[in-house]
Amino acid sequence: MLKIFNTLTKTKEQFIPQVDKKVSMYVCGPTVYNYIHIGNARSISAFDTVRRYLEYRGYQVQYVSNFTDIDDKIIAAAKQQQLKPLVLAQQYITAYQQDVAQLNIEPATANPRATENMTAIIEFITDLIAKDMAYESAGDVYYRARKFANYGQLSGQNIDDLEHGASQHINAQETARKQDPIDFALWKKAKTGEIAWNSPWGAGRPGWHIECSVMATKYLGATIDIHAGGEDLVFPHHENEIAQSEVQTGQKFVNYWMHNGFVTIGADNEKMSKSLGNFVTVHELLQEVDHQVLRFFLSSTQYRRPLQYSMANLQTAQDNLKRLQTAWKNLLFRQDEIEQASFDPIVEQELQNIEQQFIQHMDDDFNVQNALSDLFEIVHLLNNYSNRKNVNQQNIQQLATKFSQLVQIFGVELTAVSNLDAQIEELIKKRDRARAAKNFTLSDQLRDQLQAMDIILEDTPQGTRWHKK
Template structure:
């Protein structure tokens, strides 16, 4: 298996540190608002990667955090007239509500920053003791340049990074820091907002420190994979590496995986809350009849590539998903008249498509070629469904393969639930209306739809009769 490592900017052979087990940490959201489609993209991308590891037989320890205290949360809580913990509870509940329909598997552990304040303080104390951090007026900063190789994950010129950092500092920060590149691991806080007692006075953790503490607590000092959006490579993940390895003395992460942005508009602008061009998943779920369309749309773009969000692309995903489901149901329907036995030649063709799926997914999770293998399997299902003699074992083999591969994408609902009598009658009425205006293509389409769902129509002089096959 090959994965693209942001650290080397190359595909590298992936082999777990512990046989059969993968320890994986993915940065989660800051819970001050509903998640938008860009946030969902990261969650779906890494959930799909996790599912593929499971498909390949690995056990996956998957940890993803909630950042439940920071300046944005303090501001949002004040605007809403509630406490920061109340704000966090509100949007963590919303996150769980919005990700459930998208079939995102629950994390093995979903830790919150505020639940780990003692561990964060101990971590910071160790950094100070080792000379990697220093306290000034209640703030604690990490000496970035003291860490050998600082910034390597960002692949940026250190002088340019230093210049950019200096440009973002106000006079107070510039005076407190030994170097513009130094970053806060603890922030003094006497503003009346949420804070905790520490050896340096009242304060709260810096953003980067929480992930270092929680990743090592739940997964150990050396991780197989650390993931997140590409915008986190610098400064967040860069700073995680520095402070974690300074603390443990060990290599922190084997493979750094980063997903691409969701873009919007003709200019392919990054979707973000700061730009105001975002669509929340909470609202999108109200507009889409089937949440699996959103899941399929996101999961079938290779994780490193940008996803172009538009209604047209969502509609295309809906058509492609329906194509797969229809093929599945066509063959499922034929099971009713199949004969006992198997067809080795057909199963061999199906297995070849499955083998192709594994080969392309082993190449840095190439989901776009992976879904092509699924389409080929569906085409085989459609062809076999109209064969004169369908064998039960072979039909079930093909159906099982389609369902298992679609499960890697996190898409379920392949099988058709029983259609209600009222829905059948409504479709028959629509078919009769279409025939009356000589729209025979629509009439035939309705008949075919009902047939795939096990409904048999009989046109008689007295009208249309129907029954279940």
């Protein structure tokens, strides 16, 4: 029984989708004014792992993640780089797509953009005004947050505390335009020379919160099974989405709210963020770290827990990934043997038992740490079976299929033998023949050639195995 920790209720709840075996899932995407950093990638990777596990469990997932392609930050960055805002946004959307492809993120069902949904945004705001939940003021439009009965429920905020906090963070001009300090912008009047869209309230652009309400309900319906994002989005972004959406549709907006923990950095475990200037971009890191290692690092901590970024932790991820890949290669090394043992039902049962443990752990709010322990139990099973004198191809096929299936949940692909691998295998065969013929000079030359390629050889009773340094 799958349980998910719901931020709204602060409890783990049994997951029951609205439609059996179908899941609607909305994950807040990036504001595209720079490359994504590791903190952004953590959210992307964590919920890709959630999606992959849901699919493994037989759910059909409709997965929507947006691009915020117009925003104050985009306008400021475009001005600094002397580009048009939408040109800059497109550059970073392309960069985002390239980066997440390397992280093996499954493509979303849809990646809607704010600028492509401007008509729907204006209609949504118009409806809120008609319901007296929003008002126009000097070209801006604001939402009457205090009129929404459950405002603050998601984040556990008190309305009076929100009023005090809001009064500390808005300037006198904005205060004058608002009827209440906690009201938030649905539409912003354009400044002179800024990019703008025509609306009933004059030229301007949408506020940040409204776009996700519009795109989530447009692409997934009035009520969504899962809405996810970083924990920094709980307030005000997701709080405001609830207020807007539930008034506009008259229905509950989201059944399960999921929020991932921060990526931290440094001795003080400081939150990684662009505003603090302590971030590392995925684009830069992929020049130094193998993409599979980075993805495995991002996927190997339960999504609600903080993730400590350090080179030591990346090295641990690399070492653990190597254990997975070595077990896989050891198994494939035995798959073409002609002389076979009988099928071993005990191996099959052990594999099934470990898989059930894996499911129990992942069903507990996607507890990937415990699930990875189960995966390494399978590694032990693979290695033990690979070391047998004789093996059975049906056992090997079962082990290989299940191992690959479970590893893929974490975004890791165990690929077939590459052209380079085939060259290495051929050199090893030549070395084995040279050793059998007692041509030790040639054997040593071939060994040195393989070592120069960073190949480590292991001579075993079942033959020579290899792995890369």
